[in-house]
Amino acid sequence: MSRRTFLASASCLPAAKVLALEPSKGDPLPSWNDAPAKRSLLGFVARITKDGSPDFIPTPERIAAFDNDGTLWPENPVPFQLAFALDTLKQRVAKDSTLADDAFVKAAAAGDFTTLLADQYKGLFHILGLTHAGMTTDEFNTGVDDWLKTARHPRFVRRYDECVYRPMLEVLAFLQANGFKTFIVSGGGADFMRVWSERVYGIPPEQIIGSTARTKFERRNGQPVLVKTTDHVFVDDKEGKPVAIHQYIGRRPVMCFGNSDGDKAMLEYTTIANPRPAFGLIVHHTDSDREFAYDAHPRSSGKLVEALAEADHRGWTIVDMKTDWNRVFTFEN
Amino acid sequence: MSRRTFLASASCLPAAKVLALEPSKGDPLPSWNDAPAKRSLLGFVARITKDGSPDFIPTPERIAAFDNDGTLWPENPVPFQLAFALDTLKQRVAKDSTLADDAFVKAAAAGDFTTLLADQYKGLFHILGLTHAGMTTDEFNTGVDDWLKTARHPRFVRRYDECVYRPMLEVLAFLQANGFKTFIVSGGGADFMRVWSERVYGIPPEQIIGSTARTKFERRNGQPVLVKTTDHVFVDDKEGKPVAIHQYIGRRPVMCFGNSDGDKAMLEYTTIANPRPAFGLIVHHTDSDREFAYDAHPRSSGKLVEALAEADHRGWTIVDMKTDWNRVFTFEN
Numbered sequence: 001m002s003r004r005t006f007l008a009s010a011s012c013l014p015a016a017k018v019l020a021l022e023p024s025k026g027d028p029l030p031s032w033n034d035a036p037a038k039r040s041l042l043g044f045v046a047r048i049t050k051d052g053s054p055d056f057i058p059t060p061e062r063i064a065a066f067d068n069d070g071t072l073w074p075e076n077p078v079p080f081q082l083a084f085a086l087d088t089l090k091q092r093v094a095k096d097s098t099l100a101d102d103a104f105v106k107a108a109a110a111g112d113f114t115t116l117l118a119d120q121y122k123g124l125f126h127i128l129g130l131t132h133a134g135m136t137t138d139e140f141n142t143g144v145d146d147w148l149k150t151a152r153h154p155r156f157v158r159r160y161d162e163c164v165y166r167p168m169l170e171v172l173a174f175l176q177a178n179g180f181k182t183f184i185v186s187g188g189g190a191d192f193m194r195v196w197s198e199r200v201y202g203i204p205p206e207q208i209i210g211s212t213a214r215t216k217f218e219r220r221n222g223q224p225v226l227v228k229t230t231d232h233v234f235v236d237d238k239e240g241k242p243v244a245i246h247q248y249i250g251r252r253p254v255m256c257f258g259n260s261d262g263d264k265a266m267l268e269y270t271t272i273a274n275p276r277p278a279f280g281l282i283v284h285h286t287d288s289d290r291e292f293a294y295d296a297h298p299r300s301s302g303k304l305v306e307a308l309a310e311a312d313h314r315g316w317t318i319v320d321m322k323t324d325w326n327r328v329f330t331f332e333n
Numbered sequence: 334m335s336r337r338t339f340l341a342s343a344s345c346l347p348a349a350k351v352l353a354l355e356p357s358k359g360d361p362l363p364s365w366n367d368a369p370a371k372r373s374l375l376g377f378v379a380r381i382t383k384d385g386s387p388d389f390i391p392t393p394e395r396i397a398a399f400d401n402d403g404t405l406w407p408e409n410p411v412p413f414q415l416a417f418a419l420d421t422l423k424q425r426v427a428k429d430s431t432l433a434d435d436a437f438v439k440a441a442a443a444g445d446f447t448t449l450l451a452d453q454y455k456g457l458f459h460i461l462g463l464t465h466a467g468m469t470t471d472e473f474n475t476g477v478d479d480w481l482k483t484a485r486h487p488r489f490v491r492r493y494d495e496c497v498y499r500p501m502l503e504v505l506a507f508l509q510a511n512g513f514k515t516f517i518v519s520g521g522g523a524d525f526m527r528v529w530s531e532r533v534y535g536i537p538p539e540q541i542i543g544s545t546a547r548t549k550f551e552r553r554n555g556q557p558v559l560v561k562t563t564d565h566v567f568v569d570d571k572e573g574k575p576v577a578i579h580q581y582i583g584r585r586p587v588m589c590f591g592n593s594d595g596d597k598a599m600l601e602y603t604t605i606a607n608p609r610p611a612f613g614l615i616v617h618h619t620d621s622d623r624e625f626a627y628d629a630h631p632r633s634s635g636k637l638v639e640a641l642a643e644a645d646h647r648g649w650t651i652v653d654m655k656t657d658w659n660r661v662f663t664f665e666n
Contacts, residue, residue: 205583217572239550250538
């Protein structure tokens with residue numbers, strides 16, 4: 001049974017589309033225009049998979065790290081996991097009216113991000129605690145799955161898990177077909193992504209690295225369960241990304257794909273002084289017609305702007321979404 | 334290039350034997366006597382790999398978790414990583430004589446484990462900090478590799494990484510050939526195990542889960558490095574094992590192999606109320622002639638004794654090393 005068949009028939013996914021692509025027989029990257037970014041990517045993979053070449057990389061070392069928000073799917077108007085948290089919070093308030101008096105819950109309901117992000121994201125972590133802790137891991141998974149079924153992206157009016165970049169799905173399938181293990185290394189929650197990553201990206205849960213809090217092993221009704229908590233939070237972003245790559249993968253990737261301030265450290269870790277040939281790529285959001293156009297937001301650390309300026313010197317490939325991609329989303333024809 | 338060829342030719346492993354086995358063509362478990370434990374293991378794998386059967390488990394869910402110390406290699410007279418720490422400490426003291434005045438260093442030199450383990454293992458963590466932190470991850474890896482080349486197990490007078498259980502190497506190769514991803518879930522340090530796990534067990538670093546402390550991303554000589562610290566220690570033992578399985582793998586294993594107090598929680602998590610068929614196995618150390626014989630040591634929580642008593646009720650398979658294994662070590666003929 002192929003992965004695709006298995007996923008399509010898995011009973012927990014009644015209506016969700018399998019988006020992960022099978023290996024292509026012709027052009028592996030048909031959504032990419034014939035331009036320097038595409039040629040750079042294809043050229044690197046050709047070079048390191050050629051047996052006997054000095055640049056050959058043995059299969060076990062073919063590790064590729066992908067950021068998620070903004071690299072594989074959009075991060076606007078808000079990161080999709082935040083949309084999940086806000087929708088889930090509304091349901092919680094409807095069931096438990098005492099929550100409506102909570103100052104941060106009020107701020108969330110009003111879309112007041114200034115309040116939520118003040119004091120080192122205190123309100124945001126409070127909201128995440130209310131929506132991501134206290135339940136078993138199975139209960140949380142069901143909540144994410146249920147949300148995906150009903151929620152729609154405000155601009156594209158599609159299920160959130162359909163708003164993924166088709167060109168990047170092609171890259172994932174192409175690398176997987178060339179012996180790569182593809183990992184997500186995202187600031188998003190590992191538990192949130194693992195619910196749909198295999199179906200959407202062809203990436204199994206054990207290759208999802210994200211932000212985490214520690215679960216607690218308990219017995220409920222005589223059965224062992226893991227309960228989500230807000231203890232030992234680890235934010236997998238910026239310098240945390242190479243740290244997490246070491247903790248989870250234990251060796252340096254040879255390919256790295258990112259788009260934002262949070263990805264510069266892992267681009268450096270992948271490509272600077274790597275004894276193997278290495279490849280870095282930045283997805284640059286340049287297309288306000290089909291997606292969004294932005295570099296630095298008001299709270300930006302400026303690391304993306306730095307990374308774009310350094311890209312030529314570092315040999316990093318920049319994707320100009322407007323000119324490099326002939327289609328952006330899986331739902332386009 | 335096969336994994337074996339790649340590993341044998343990797344320049345960082347000049348003298349180390351590749352022990353991980355290729356899939357067998359005949360009996361996959363020749364070091365196992367034809368007895369209930371072997372039949373139970375073979376029967377489970379036959380049952381869950383039969384396409385169309387109600388017990389069939391799709392490949393992505395074939396996750397097997399193995400404890401390391403006492404399950405894949407011995408843990409006596411001391412855990413091998415502790416032997417590494419004590420040997421490394423001696424080298425450190427030879428170079429830095431001020432260390433010789435440290436009370437815990439003195440205790441370590443005298444083999445005074447009572448002092449090292451008192452006050453919640455305070456002295457032990459101090460020794461581990463001295464030998465496992467302050468260097469880059471690459472420097473640590475080189476240290477482990479160098480130690481393996483020269484250190485010898487006091488009883489078997491072999492490299493430590495040759496003192497592995499041949500019957501368990503057969504199980505690893507057999508499961509890998511049947512589509513399983515084999516993970517180590519050990520109280521030992523992840524960084525320590527990852528140096529040799531691929532060569533010895535055929536398990537790549539990204540499938541090694543162990544105790545960790547967080548590294549720090551830094552620039553040294555202009556190059557990005559990760560420096561080992563003693564911050565955010567996580568001990569991957571007892572209830573920590575299912576917690577780590579969730580954090581790193583994100584789904585429940587269907588097979589679990591352990592031998593000690595520290596493995597009972599993950600045996601429960603794997604086998605109790607798992608919606609898939611599941612298999613648990615305890616390696617019982619019954620052979621003082623060829624290896625060691627023990628159940629509970631003085632600091633035991635008694636969980637192994639409980640697990641052995643519950644095994645029948647839980648359907649866990651017990652391996653009697655004395656009668657089930659016709660050879661124990663890879664170096665026997």
